[in-house]
Amino acid sequence: MEYKQLEFFLAVCEQKSFSRAAEVCYVSQQAISKSLANLEQELGVQLFVRNSGGVALTEAGRLFEQQVRPHLNERDEILLQLHRFHAQPQLRIGYFMGLLQELPPHFFPQFQRLHPELKLHYHSYTDNERSRSYRNYDCDLVITTSPLTSSDFVQLARAESAIGVILSREDPLAQRDALALADLKNIPLITLNTENQSQARLLECLQKYGLTVDSVLGDADWELTVDLLRQGFVSFYAGKESALPKDILKRKVKDLQLKWEFYIYGKRGRRVTAVQRELIKAIMVAVATE
Numbered sequence: 001m002e003y004k005q006l007e008f009f010l011a012v013c014e015q016k017s018f019s020r021a022a023e024v025c026y027v028s029q030q031a032i033s034k035s036l037a038n039l040e041q042e043l044g045v046q047l048f049v050r051n052s053g054g055v056a057l058t059e060a061g062r063l064f065e066q067q068v069r070p071h072l073n074e075r076d077e078i079l080l081q082l083h084r085f086h087a088q089p090q091l092r093i094g095y096f097m098g099l100l101q102e103l104p105p106h107f108f109p110q111f112q113r114l115h116p117e118l119k120l121h122y123h124s125y126t127d128n129e130r131s132r133s134y135r136n137y138d139c140d141l142v143i144t145t146s147p148l149t150s151s152d153f154v155q156l157a158r159a160e161s162a163i164g165v166i167l168s169r170e171d172p173l174a175q176r177d178a179l180a181l182a183d184l185k186n187i188p189l190i191t192l193n194t195e196n197q198s199q200a201r202l203l204e205c206l207q208k209y210g211l212t213v214d215s216v217l218g219d220a221d222w223e224l225t226v227d228l229l230r231q232g233f234v235s236f237y238a239g240k241e242s243a244l245p246k247d248i249l250k251r252k253v254k255d256l257q258l259k260w261e262f263y264i265y266g267k268r269g270r271r272v273t274a275v276q277r278e279l280i281k282a283i284m285v286a287v288a289t290e
Contacts, residue, residue: 098219188214
């Protein structure tokens with residue numbers, strides 16, 4: 001029995017699918033299937049059964065999962081402690097790509113200068129369900145816009161802000177202090193290409209009001225977004241107004257009662273250090289909207 005087999009086993013438990021487990025583990029589905037078939041043969045029991053929704057644990061599989069998860073967590077903690085004993089203190093951070101736009105310029109380098117004894121490592125991922133399901137075993141903190149489903153992590157902080165819209169100062173709608181969804185009829189709309197629950201709720205609301213999204217852009221497309229706003233587009237936005245160009249305004253949408261959510265998770269079973277608490281506090285202050 002190898003640790004990689006156990007990691008594959010837990011991935012299938014969480015994803016309820018061999019193909020999705022292969023994606024989050026960055027291996028082929030054939031590798032997952034072969035590895036777990038060998039594991040079942042070694043154990044002498046069947047761990048999974050296939051159903052219409054994918055795969056489900058057998059009774060033996062559920063018992064095995066209860067034993068495997070704490071075992072792997074204990075192994076990870078032992079390796080972490082040994083690493084810390086022999087090396088400079090480490091802090092590994094997993095975060096969604098758009099996070100840096102929510103933070104002040106040079107946020108992490110400035111924090112590093114305050115703690116020269118600490119070595120920071122970064123793992124940036126796209127903001128979608130597949131990426132969030134990746135079990136960041138090496139990350140001490142994971143920053144995301146949707147709850148993590150993995151029981152390997154525990155929530156340490158949460159914030160939210162209202163979703164509004166941004167538009168050009170020259171747009172006639174900018175003369176109003178607040179807008180309604182009906183005001184956005186026949187206007188080209190922009191949303192982010194994220195797959196979090198806030199985005200899903202927004203799209204459901206727009207469909208209900210008969211509104212159509214014209215463009216779906218990513219965090220890296222900010223310059224294009226601003227250019228389109230200056231051409232009469234309107235974009236949904238939940239960030240800070242102070243981060244916008246002077247000719248771009250943020251407006252509330254009275255009948256859009258949706259929140260953008262922001263979470264910070266830590267590895268379950270690991271002690272949250274004083275420097276981690278300091279970093280979490282600094283991030284939460286930085287992302288708070290005016």
